[in-house]
Amino acid sequence: MKISRVKSLLTAIILVASTGSAESQTPALAPAPTYADLADLALPAQVVAHVRVASAARLKPAEAPGLAAGRTRFYVQADVISLIRGPGEMAARVSYLVDLPNDADGKAPKLRKKEERLIFAASVPGRPGELRLLAPDAQIAAVPADAERLRAILREAAGARAAPRITGIGKAFHVPGSLPGESETQIFLLTAENRPVSLSIVRRPGQAPRWAVALSEIVDESAAAPARNSLLWYRLACGLPRTLPPQSLADADRNDAGAIRADYGLVLNQLGGCPRNRIRR
Template identity: 40%
Template sequence: MGMSRWTGLAALAGVLALIQPHGANALAAPPPAAPALHYADLVDLADSAPLVIRAEIRNADLLPAARAPDVRPGWGRLYVEAVASGALRGMVPQGMLIRYLADVPLGPKGKVPPYKKLSVLLFARGKAGSDEVQLVAPDAQLIWNQDLDVRVRSLLSELGASDAPPRINGVTQALFEPGNLVGEGETQLFLSTANGQPATITVLHKPGQPTNWSVSFSEVVDARGRPPVPDTLPWYRLACGLPRSLPNGVNVSDNNDDRVQAAVDYENILHDLGPCERARGH
């Protein structure tokens, strides 16, 4: 998302005269319920948000379609003024008036249900000395509730941990090495990460035992570990970051049988991880 899509807040005072007369407070119906967000949806937002702000909306006005030509069908773009009531990440003074643009689903007949006085959670970037913030995604304004608050706080703790797994950029090498016994062997998958931190998946084959795999996000490889638990940050990094098949040229196993085994192990890892489910539109 380029900055050009979200610039111009400072000039909105002149735009407000063009705002549609039936704005956020014209209808009695509440805002449409958003689909239940998956773990991956929240990580997508939080991972790139220097600020996570809880705020109460004071005013929300719908911009004319001509002023928001890139909004997806069935949605509208709001110019919002809200009062910060706290920050889950970053520093925002309590009681500070903030301004931003947010895309929201429209109600019946293309109208915007009332957002005034609603508590929201914002995933945003800010600029020192300015009351304007930029959402990290057009729909990065979420209606606040206690369950969402707990989920996001837990996620931010995961992301802020010293041993938090980094983003995965891809697979750099895959290698299967057979053991001395029939049915014995080990596949290693070396991953590239956004911060250069080592990351390795190890798959162990032992005769008469189930195949076991684990991931390490450090130089120490523990082949006796277990796959990551779903809806945790290690799971997200793999399920949502690994390519759907091994890239060409990375499988450096010695012969065709070994290359096939490495590829099968990779497919089984993806199967064990399951899909990276998201409810938000992309």
């Protein structure tokens, strides 16, 4: 193992740990990652790859500054089986640091040769083949179903009409209909790319409320609620705040504000939350 290479990887993982984004490595018997877990890891990653471990050297505590208690740091060399996302050219063998949790007795885990993993990382500039994991735990078991879900997530994200990241809620409006129980609410969302996204909730007498999301300034009849475990569902279920901010209701009177809150609650309820199994510390 080249000392200079290990030092550069140590520096990279210290930077990740210092941001407070480090999360515990999912142990073998932990619940499977959810759609949201996979999207959290894949969307910001420059490199997503299926790899096979060629060697894993356990580092001594003195060689692993910033290591959280109860974990062991490994220097891993792995062969790339398939590149799910990454640059046009990628080294056949890559190296990276990963922190793995110790077992219940405090013993260091084992990362065996030929074990297969899915990793989420960034390339190290000027050092071909060196990777910096997105977080110290951004290595998970290489389950075929998860690899397929990752491909589907990244295909959606690369589309021309991919759902943007939600950053907040803009203005909300409510218009009562001419019949009792008839109304329409429209809630405009704020996005990272300043792209138009809005929610519309329609109520008709004798019918179940219907809501839809539009990814353009025009809400047409084809707009619908997103399918669960889709990128648009993830953006909404995991990005919308649990309550409307006061400024969103600034132009609404008391009755309209109450109706808007009820309609927004309907949307959150039907989205069903954003389940995650990765432990956040």
